[in-house]
Amino acid sequence: MSTDETTLAPVPATPRTGGVQSLERAFAILETMADAGGVISLSQLANDADLPLPTIHRLVRTLVDLGYVRQEASRQYSLGPRLIRLGETTSRMLGRWARPHMERLAHELGESVNLAMLDGDQIVYVGQVMASRNSMRMFTEVGRRVLPHSTGVGKAIMADLDPADVRALLARTGMPARTEHTLTTPEDFLAELERTRQRGYALDEGEQEVGVRCVAVAVPDAPQLLALSVSGPVTRVTDEFVARATGPLHRAATAISGEMRGPRG
Structure with a gap:
């Protein structure tokens, strides 16, 4: 030098x-x-x-x-191209870095916790912790891919995107109905994203799976588009539960963001 x-x-x-x-x-x-x-x-x-x-x-x-x-x-x-291997390996590490925070959240709220990222035009689940106190628990396979429009994590992530980019993604993927509750038009979906921004969290009202409700928040300031969610049966994930869950969800998402960004010199 x-x-x-x-x-x-x-x-x-x-x-x-x-x-x-x-x-x-x-x-x-x-x-x-x-x-x-x-x-x-x-x-x-x-x-x-x-x-x-x-x-x-x-x-x-x-x-x-x-x-x-x-x-x-x-x-x-x-x-x-050598960055591809590094990125793929790092993506697999996300669940490990986030797990302690997800475990605390699952213990506090008593429901399953998921971490998901936007990969191309799809949502991929990169981590899950299931609560142990309930006999009926929600299970989402790590690595599972779904379309963003029918998930709480997808809504939480896309609420931070430019509406034009959201429309372009929906045009590429289509908006197939997973259940009778799934939003299937861009206008309805964009209106839901506006509600998500206003209240600070996203909801999946049985749109991916009948009888399952999910509340999700974006992971802030992360180098990848990520969201954290808590899901469970609609009988347990009530409006009262949602109100109680949003604070812990935001705190866990912020902690995960800090893990990803690392110490600042």
Whole structure:
């Protein structure tokens, strides 16, 4: 690492070696590329990452050589294929990181707790903890994929999306009725998302499975679109239960977000 490289940015309160600074900058480049949709020009990358162009070029070339970035025919740069394995492994780890918080929530509320993420146009369940105190418990297989429009977790996630993006997703997936209660038009669904935003949580009123009610909240500030839910029979998940569950749900979702983001230096 040259002396010029280590003097490109102000010296931080805690001195960093050139190698650590380069590592920080490399990850900043990857995150900037992800924020841009995965494909970006070198000049735009330098502007968005707020780094000198020669520094960007040197670090991007290293990332290309390692397979974490690739150069397109257009001479733009995109996230590379070696990141896929890292992302897939990390996705499988979500349930493990979240489990202690989910276990506390299941113990406090006495119902099954689920963690789900938006993967493409589908919701995939990445974690579950079942409460032990009830003989009748809700079971959702980890890895199960469903369409977002008929689930509480899907509503919680999509309430934070641009309505145009929601309409585009619904146009791609369709809105098949899982039960007689499933919302099957974009207008009804968007109206429900507005209600979700106003009250701060989403509800599945037997829309995925008859007799099952679910309350869900988005995991805030997470690097992936995630939601946490509590579900059970409608006889137990009453309006009183929902009112009691929303506070603990939000606290657990915030704690899971902190686990994912890690310590801030």
